[in-house]
Amino acid sequence: MNSAPEVVCEALSRRFPNGVCALDKISFRVPSGGLTAIIGPSGCGKTTLLRIAARLDQSTEGQIRCVSRDGTPMLPRAGQLAVCFQEARLLPWRTALENVALPLELAGVDRAERRMRANRVIHAAGLDGAQQRMPAQLSGGMRMRVALARALVTQPSVLLLDEPCSSVDEFTRMQLDEEIRRLWQASGATTILVTHSVSEAVFLADTIIVMEHGRVHATHTVELPQGGRDRTSLAFSQEVEFIMRTLACAAGVARR
Amino acid sequence: MKGTLAAMRTITAPLVAVVLLLGCWQVAVMVADISPFLLPRPTVIAHSMWSNREVLFDATLSTATAALAGFALAALVGIIGGSVIAAVPVLRRSLYPLATILQMVPLVAVAPLLVIWLGFGLPTAIAASAVVAVFPVLASTIDGLRSVDPGLREVFLLAEAPPWTRWRKLDLPASIPAIVTGLRIAAGLAVIGAIVGEFVSGYGGSRAPLGIVVMTAMREARTELVFGAVALCAVVGFVLFGVVSTLGWLLLRRWHSSAQHELE
Numbered sequence: 001m002n003s004a005p006e007v008v009c010e011a012l013s014r015r016f017p018n019g020v021c022a023l024d025k026i027s028f029r030v031p032s033g034g035l036t037a038i039i040g041p042s043g044c045g046k047t048t049l050l051r052i053a054a055r056l057d058q059s060t061e062g063q064i065r066c067v068s069r070d071g072t073p074m075l076p077r078a079g080q081l082a083v084c085f086q087e088a089r090l091l092p093w094r095t096a097l098e099n100v101a102l103p104l105e106l107a108g109v110d111r112a113e114r115r116m117r118a119n120r121v122i123h124a125a126g127l128d129g130a131q132q133r134m135p136a137q138l139s140g141g142m143r144m145r146v147a148l149a150r151a152l153v154t155q156p157s158v159l160l161l162d163e164p165c166s167s168v169d170e171f172t173r174m175q176l177d178e179e180i181r182r183l184w185q186a187s188g189a190t191t192i193l194v195t196h197s198v199s200e201a202v203f204l205a206d207t208i209i210v211m212e213h214g215r216v217h218a219t220h221t222v223e224l225p226q227g228g229r230d231r232t233s234l235a236f237s238q239e240v241e242f243i244m245r246t247l248a249c250a251a252g253v254a255r256r
Numbered sequence: 257m258k259g260t261l262a263a264m265r266t267i268t269a270p271l272v273a274v275v276l277l278l279g280c281w282q283v284a285v286m287v288a289d290i291s292p293f294l295l296p297r298p299t300v301i302a303h304s305m306w307s308n309r310e311v312l313f314d315a316t317l318s319t320a321t322a323a324l325a326g327f328a329l330a331a332l333v334g335i336i337g338g339s340v341i342a343a344v345p346v347l348r349r350s351l352y353p354l355a356t357i358l359q360m361v362p363l364v365a366v367a368p369l370l371v372i373w374l375g376f377g378l379p380t381a382i383a384a385s386a387v388v389a390v391f392p393v394l395a396s397t398i399d400g401l402r403s404v405d406p407g408l409r410e411v412f413l414l415a416e417a418p419p420w421t422r423w424r425k426l427d428l429p430a431s432i433p434a435i436v437t438g439l440r441i442a443a444g445l446a447v448i449g450a451i452v453g454e455f456v457s458g459y460g461g462s463r464a465p466l467g468i469v470v471m472t473a474m475r476e477a478r479t480e481l482v483f484g485a486v487a488l489c490a491v492v493g494f495v496l497f498g499v500v501s502t503l504g505w506l507l508l509r510r511w512h513s514s515a516q517h518e519l520e
């Protein structure tokens with residue numbers, strides 16, 4: 001049913017010329033259509049990992065690749081793999097609509113279809129009415145929504161989200177998380193979500209990877225139903241508490 | 257409403273200053289009894305401009321043509337050349353420092369050379385204008401292209417956009433603020449270059465440009481006509497600068513902060 005590839009990371013290492021080892025033989029796999037959240041302290045290599053996955057950077061050893069349903073390796077074409085960066089990265093001279101339509105424009109999609117598809121994701125991202133505004137006239141949260149809509153407009157089968165909610169308040173974050181959840185479920189894309197928020201990871205992910213110093217410190221499967229997770233339920237707070245404890249252990253500040 | 261009022265104030269203030277200055281000049285010359293050969297009165301200058309209006313009109317048109325053509329040439333060569341230099345690493349390393357240094361060389365000194373190559377006439381004035389105006393455009397284009405946000409570049413890299421597409425949709429628009437700055441400097445220089453070109457290439461006849469009118473009037477000791485022609489040179493420079501600034505503002509007003517405050 002779902003044609004999204006599996007993302008397989010095998011003993012991936014990245015050592016920068018200045019000697020910093022951002023990734024140290026890291027391995028994990030994200031199943032087809034799954035959403036894996038990566039949590040870890042600042043500087044533990046999360047962005048580096050996503051950049052290598054998107055082929056914006058190269059590994060020193062190992063690899064991260066996509067494997068299609070029938071087990072053959074595949075190289076995602078432009079538009080099949082989308083990244084939502086830590087910053088919105090919008091073109092300031094283009095309206096929100098034109099920014100969202102950019103990947104389609106670069107893929108040679110004609111004007112009418114571009115408009116239609118861009119408007120559809122803009123609606124899904126809760127940005128109706130903001131189509132003609134310039135990025136400078138949008139709030140930080142709205143800019144992030146535009147960036148998210150731009151990442152989704154090509155209907156990618158692999159989605160890499162780098163702290164999409166880091167610049168917004170808790171209130172907007174919860175709203176955006178709902179948006180991300182709906183958009184991800186509708187697209188069926190295999191997704192890696194980097195986040196600093198434990199509750200966001202528990203709310204969205206089916207697997208949570210706790211990273212530390214370029215390694216996988218722990219992997220946890222979230223035992224909650226994918227449809228309609230309730231942030232106020234007991235099961236939800238137990239999951240959050242569990243991840244918190246894992247983080248505390250990783251940071252070496254756990255009691256007992 | 258508030259906008260037009262503010263705009264009127266920005267125009268009125270310098271205008272009043274000019275009128276006051278001319279008034280002081282008039283009074284000072286009359287009181288101190290300065291020889292009209294050294295410093296004619298503004299009224300005399302105005303009168304001479306009016307009686308020579310046909311010659312001066314043709315001259316202004318001729319100089320404006322040279323400056324505009326020189327400016328256009330400089331803009332074209334500067335933007336295209338700058339893009340090529342910025343795109344090719346070898347050229348960037350070798351030619352970019354050169355472009356920066358050449359900005360500081362008094363290029364008007366090459367004007368006599370242009371006469372040797374192009375002869376006496378309009379082409380020399382155009383070439384002189386272009387030569388002095390091209391380097392600010394070249395340097396600012398390269399500066400602009402070099403400082404395009406690498407984060408935005410990655411957006412295009414992900415989409416596997418070919419270099420030409422990236423130039424059109426990212427590099428050029430992102431560099432427009434820098435290019436406009438270069439073009440504004442070039443607008444002023446283009447007029448200077450055109451007039452120096454006219455000085456050295458001394459073409460005359462019925463369609464003598466302002467540079468020639470200035471030289472001829474000087475030789476004939478008609479100081480008031482020299483002043484009149486110089487004033488028109490200033491007008492040509494001012495108009496060209498104004499047009500370039502306005503076009504730049506129109507291009508940038510929707511998104512760039514440099515054009516925002518003028519919206520108020």
Ligand SMILES: Nc1ncnc2c1ncn2[C@@H]1O[C@H](COP(=O)(O)OP(=O)(O)OP(=O)(O)O)[C@@H](O)[C@H]1O
Pocket residue numbers: 016017018020021022041042043044045046047048049
């Ligand atoms: N281009 C680079 N050259 C050298 N070192 C780098 C480079 N990019 C990142 N690093 C280093 O690699 C490590 C991992 O960086 P990375 O950006 O992946 O961290 P991160 O987990 O995304 O952090 P954050 O949560 O703050 O975004 C850091 O120690 C950083 O200093």
Ligand SMILES: [Mg+2]
Pocket residue numbers: 046047048086162
């Ligand atoms: Mg990061």
